Amino acid sequence: MLAGELISNIIPPLKTSDSVQKALDRMSEFKLYHLPIVNEAQFLGLVAEDELIEIRDQETPIGGLSLSILNPFVFENAHIYDVVRLFNQLQLSLVPVLDMNKNYLGVVSIHNLLAYTADMYALKEPGGIIVLEISNRNNSLAHMAQIVEADNAQILSSYVSSFADSTKLEVTLKINKTELSSIIASFERYNYEVKAVFNNSQNDDGSADRFNSFMNYLNV
Numbered sequence: 001m002l003a004g005e006l007i008s009n010i011i012p013p014l015k016t017s018d019s020v021q022k023a024l025d026r027m028s029e030f031k032l033y034h035l036p037i038v039n040e041a042q043f044l045g046l047v048a049e050d051e052l053i054e055i056r057d058q059e060t061p062i063g064g065l066s067l068s069i070l071n072p073f074v075f076e077n078a079h080i081y082d083v084v085r086l087f088n089q090l091q092l093s094l095v096p097v098l099d100m101n102k103n104y105l106g107v108v109s110i111h112n113l114l115a116y117t118a119d120m121y122a123l124k125e126p127g128g129i130i131v132l133e134i135s136n137r138n139n140s141l142a143h144m145a146q147i148v149e150a151d152n153a154q155i156l157s158s159y160v161s162s163f164a165d166s167t168k169l170e171v172t173l174k175i176n177k178t179e180l181s182s183i184i185a186s187f188e189r190y191n192y193e194v195k196a197v198f199n200n201s202q203n204d205d206g207s208a209d210r211f212n213s214f215m216n217y218l219n220v
Contacts, residue, residue: 003083003097004076006116007106011094013038014047016063020055023047023062032093032109037062037069041103043096045069073098076105080116083108125156128180129198132171132187136162139169147186153177170195 013036014023027035033049051067052058072086073096086095087110094107118124132144141158148155154176161170175183178199187194 001080001116002076003074003078003080003095003108004105006080006083006108006112007076007097008094008109008112009106011035011107011109013104013107014062015039016044017061019059019061020052020065021058024049024052024058027052030109031111034070034093036094036096036104036107038104043073043098043102043104045071046092046094046096072096074108075100080113083113087113125174125176126178127156127174127176128178129196130173130175130180130184130187130194131196131198132173133193133195134169134171136167136169139171141171143190144171144173144187144192147190148173148175148183151177151183151186153183 011030011032012026014026016037016039023035027033027049034046036046037044047062047067047069052062055065070090070092072090072092074082074086076097076099078097083095086092092110094109096107097105099105139160141155144158145155155173156176157174159172161172163170177183180197180199184194184197
């Protein structure tokens with residue numbers, strides 16, 4: 001997935017002539033704490049809510065203020081991992097996307113990113129989760145998939161976590177079955193350490209309803 005594929009077209013940028021009040025109202029409307037400033041197609045930077053709320057005269061145009069304007073962006077062909085890195089490093093609520101001529105195209109908002117992550121990790125799908133602790137020399141997803149598929153199941157998503165000063169890895173598998181006892185037994189038979197197991201479905205614990213409510217709150 002590339003940054004250009006996640007651009008939101010519903011969040012209009014600010015202009016330097018827009019007032020502080022207009023900027024704050026727009027941040028409130030879209031549940032964001034940053035907004036891009038764009039004149040024509042030129043991206044000038046991001047303005048932050050925590051600075052704007054300190055301005056006494058909120059009818060002042062933002063272009064007439066001395067603000068700590070952030071200037072993070074990604075190009076449209078950047079991988080989504082680069083977008084996530086900026087979100088994390090700078091604690092942003094959106095990341096601007098530019099074309100190769102540095103013309104402003106739009107933004108990837110934290111809401112878009114959450115929705116994409118939910119799809120990528122199959123969070124909406126019913127199933128169970130198995131967490132394995134393995135050696136970094138034994139990290140064969142193909143072998144794990146063979147074990148799961150031998151039980152007529154499939155891995156919907158997976159991710160790996162590493163630990164500082166350790167040769168151990170934690171592998172989390174989302175599987176399209178909620179009855180996992182035979183799969184767990186197979187992993188243990190192959191000397192995998194099963195660290196944790198979570199069973200859920202659309203009908204048993206309301207997790208899907210909670211997830212959908214959360215996404216509706218974010219207006220995704």
